[in-house]
Amino acid sequence: MRRAIEGCAKIDLTTPTVFEHPYFKKVDIIMSSLCIEVVSTSESHYSQIIGKLKKYLRPKGYMYLIGVLGQTFYMVEEQRLPCFQVT
Numbered sequence: 001m002r003r004a005i006e007g008c009a010k011i012d013l014t015t016p017t018v019f020e021h022p023y024f025k026k027v028d029i030i031m032s033s034l035c036i037e038v039v040s041t042s043e044s045h046y047s048q049i050i051g052k053l054k055k056y057l058r059p060k061g062y063m064y065l066i067g068v069l070g071q072t073f074y075m076v077e078e079q080r081l082p083c084f085q086v087t
């Protein structure tokens, strides 16, 4: 699996042009763990990000999303940070 990884890129999902970087290309699997809900401000914003990500999926590719149903915040040490509630 490690040999299949071609590189890593640090991205900011709040940047409107984030996916226009030439680094991005079509892939078989897109995985996100507890990231899209952290960035999203509403259901439409969440859907918008999913829609943008979807463009980079090859036909019959998979989007693998890990989240916590009903979660409204998460903790980083003593800091309580908000997240969009996915149901």
Ligand SMILES: C[S@@+](CC[C@H](N)C(=O)[O-])C[C@H]1O[C@@H](n2cnc3c(N)ncnc32)[C@H](O)[C@@H]1O
Binding pocket: 011, 012, 013, 014, 032, 033, 034, 035, 038, 039, 074
């Ligand atoms: C709840 S943590 C999840 C971390 C890890 N993916 C996991 O599953 O344990 C939320 C993650 O979202 C990332 N994040 C926060 N704002 C972001 C942004 N604007 N664009 C991309 N990632 C962001 C943070 O760096 C953090 O790693």
